[in-house]
Amino acid sequence: MTDATRKNPIISTVDFGRDGVQHGYLKLPYSRDDSAWGAVMIPITVVKNGTGPTALLTGGNHGDEYEGPIALSKLALTLMACDIQGRVIIVPFMNTPAFHAGTRVSPIDAGNLNRSFPGRPDGTVTEKIADYFQRTLLPMADIVLDIHSGGKTLDFVPFAACHVLCDKAAQSKAEAAMLAFGAPYAMRMLELDAVGMFDTAAEEMGKVFVATELGGGGSSSARTVAIADHGIRNLLIHSGILRGEVQLNESALLDMPDGDCFVTCEDSGLLEMCRDLGEKVSRGDLLARIHNIHRTGATPVEYRAKRSGLLVARHFPGLVQCGDTLVVVADVLV
Ligand code: ZN
Numbered sequence: 001m002t003d004a005t006r007k008n009p010i011i012s013t014v015d016f017g018r019d020g021v022q023h024g025y026l027k028l029p030y031s032r033d034d035s036a037w038g039a040v041m042i043p044i045t046v047v048k049n050g051t052g053p054t055a056l057l058t059g060g061n062h063g064d065e066y067e068g069p070i071a072l073s074k075l076a077l078t079l080m081a082c083d084i085q086g087r088v089i090i091v092p093f094m095n096t097p098a099f100h101a102g103t104r105v106s107p108i109d110a111g112n113l114n115r116s117f118p119g120r121p122d123g124t125v126t127e128k129i130a131d132y133f134q135r136t137l138l139p140m141a142d143i144v145l146d147i148h149s150g151g152k153t154l155d156f157v158p159f160a161a162c163h164v165l166c167d168k169a170a171q172s173k174a175e176a177a178m179l180a181f182g183a184p185y186a187m188r189m190l191e192l193d194a195v196g197m198f199d200t201a202a203e204e205m206g207k208v209f210v211a212t213e214l215g216g217g218g219s220s221s222a223r224t225v226a227i228a229d230h231g232i233r234n235l236l237i238h239s240g241i242l243r244g245e246v247q248l249n250e251s252a253l254l255d256m257p258d259g260d261c262f263v264t265c266e267d268s269g270l271l272e273m274c275r276d277l278g279e280k281v282s283r284g285d286l287l288a289r290i291h292n293i294h295r296t297g298a299t300p301v302e303y304r305a306k307r308s309g310l311l312v313a314r315h316f317p318g319l320v321q322c323g324d325t326l327v328v329v330a331d332v333l334v
Helices: 067-078 096-101 125-140 168-181 198-204 222-238
Strands: 020-029 039-049 054-058 086-091 143-148 154-156 159-163 185-189 208-213 252-255 262-264 269-273 286-291 301-304 309-315 325-332
Touching (some): 039 125, 067 086, 208 222, 252 309
Parallel strands (some): 143 208, 185 252
Antiparallel strands (some): 020 039
């Protein structure tokens, strides 16, 4: 039997074909010491009214990012079938074990869900979740919104993002959806490694895919949650699912044209940021100093911008390790 024919053990307690509002679970059997016949229960809400497009809205792909889980919990509570035409599938805590632990990856198998696609029906817990999205939920969707932020180790200026795609018609649809989201910034994003990402799985299936990075540091703010609330509503209207008018906030366009956007730390130590998120910097500007934590009297190592642009992401914790992404500088297009 191949992965394509093997059945995923996840059972949905909601009926994706039924009209109305249903709150239920994706039930993933997980036998363990404290529950021999236990299960990982992934909350899901389906709101459906007749025929029309389907939006798949996800948060908690990484377990320490909070704008998506908050905004989608509120949406699941308030969205009524009579408000929409089509279907909205809401999964606020996609990697539920990671979300409950408040960690980026799953405490069960150390799985990073956003590096686990297409997943495996007979794999680890995280791989089974990925497989269920790959083969059951993604095929139902026309448009996919995956809400991320920086988690405990990164902080971002708030942006919606799409990728550069080979299919230019698909890219322009993704860019229109990204702009409809209406975050303060809109980013054409370059991935360090796109293999195994939910984004890539959705894009390869021809779905309109929008991701976000709305903040970070392992918490959320009133401002970033409001951006998520507003963006979700806009995107559902833009998709023709939710009635109403898109209330567009102009987004500043950002681009990550090459690897010079990333400043990688080659030292370990105490991080002193010399410029802050959202500041414009010029090539050669001092961005950060790394101080020696093992002795006094040592000269700190300086890190400078490799390009001019906007400081869009930074390492969040006060200590930094060799290999960490220290800063991301993106081009400002308008
Ligand atoms: Zn994330």
